[in-house]
Amino acid sequence: MDLDGKIARVKDLxxxxxxxxxxxxxxxxxxxxxxxxxxxxxxxEPGHRASTCPSKAADAT
Ligand SMILES: [Zn+2]
Numbered sequence: 001m002d003l004d005g006k007i008a009r010v011k012d013l014x015x016x017x018x019x020x021x022x023x024x025x026x027x028x029x030x031x032x033x034x035x036x037x038x039x040x041x042x043x044x045e046p047g048h049r050a051s052t053c054p055s056k057a058a059d060a061t
Contacts, residue, residue, distance in 0.1 A: 001009070037046045042053045050056065 038049045039046045040048050040053050040055075041050045043055045048054070
């Protein structure tokens with residue numbers, strides 16, 4: 001297999017992997033994505049951590 005063939009194969013496999021990831025994500029209902037989003041332990045809202053919680057800042061004053 002020459003270099004062009006390898007590059008084409010790599011792109012093909014990456015395309016397949018992205019399709020797989022998208023399908024798995026759909027099947028699992030987005031749990032993989034939720035894991036990456038920080039979830040606040042104070043107000044239970046996603047998108048920030050307890051250390052940056054706006055509720056905590058409001059409490060401190
Ligand atoms: Zn919070």
